[in-house]
Amino acid sequence: MTDATLRLLxxxxxxxxxxxxxxxGTGMVSRLADDVExxxxxxxxxLVEDARRLLDGRSWTAGELHLLTVxxxxxxxxxxxxxxxxxxxxxxxxxxxRPV
Numbered sequence: 001m002t003d004a005t006l007r008l009l010x011x012x013x014x015x016x017x018x019x020x021x022x023x024x025g026t027g028m029v030s031r032l033a034d035d036v037e038x039x040x041x042x043x044x045x046x047l048v049e050d051a052r053r054l055l056d057g058r059s060w061t062a063g064e065l066h067l068l069t070v071x072x073x074x075x076x077x078x079x080x081x082x083x084x085x086x087x088x089x090x091x092x093x094x095x096x097x098r099p100v
Contacts, residue, residue, distance in 0.1 A: 008085035
């Protein structure tokens, strides 16, 4: 396997530790990770819309704010993991492969 890199996956191991895959980014696990990242980003967009709608209404309950905070925190953890993974892959790419 040439040009293999270590990729942080968008999920944790059962004991909460980071999970990684070693490969060239074209394998089944990498494609699954791409799909999971896409879904996580899509869900985060929806959560931002929900948060704006709830906060703009100015008639929220303490329970709604608590749930919103929990969901935003979970989403932020996922988005930070995606950013770390993509940043690491960009740093590992050769200069010719990096986006302009």
